Amino acid sequence: MSDIDRAALTNAALMYxxxxxxxxxxxxxxxxxxxxxxxxxxxxxxxxFPHKSNEQEQALKRKLEAAERGDMAQ
Ligand SMILES: [Zn+2]
Known part of the structure; x- marks a missing residue:
């Protein structure tokens, strides 16, 4: 068996x-x-993401609140 027998890769690899x-x-x-x-x-x-830990939930809440304050300051 050699590499020549192999079919060429004609399709791009599917990205996930x-x-x-x-x-x-x-x-x-x-x-x-x-x-x-x-x-x-x-x-x-x-x-x-519905499976956040309580800590992650708090971090997101702080981030959203900060974004809200940023929007109002403009
Ligand atoms: Zn989403």
Missing amino acids: VHYCEREGCQGWGSWGNTPSPAVATRWWCFEH
Whole structure:
């Protein structure tokens, strides 16, 4: 067997694209969660990720409040 026998790679490798699954959200789904390896992973942006720890929830709240204050100052 040699490399010549192999079929050429004609299709681009599929990129694994996963945006936030919340309807209407254009955020990148960087936060995934799956109850088991047999179940497909679901993805959300940080804001919509439903499995945040209390600490993460507080951090997001502070971030959103800061953004709100920033908007009002303009
Ligand atoms: Zn989202």
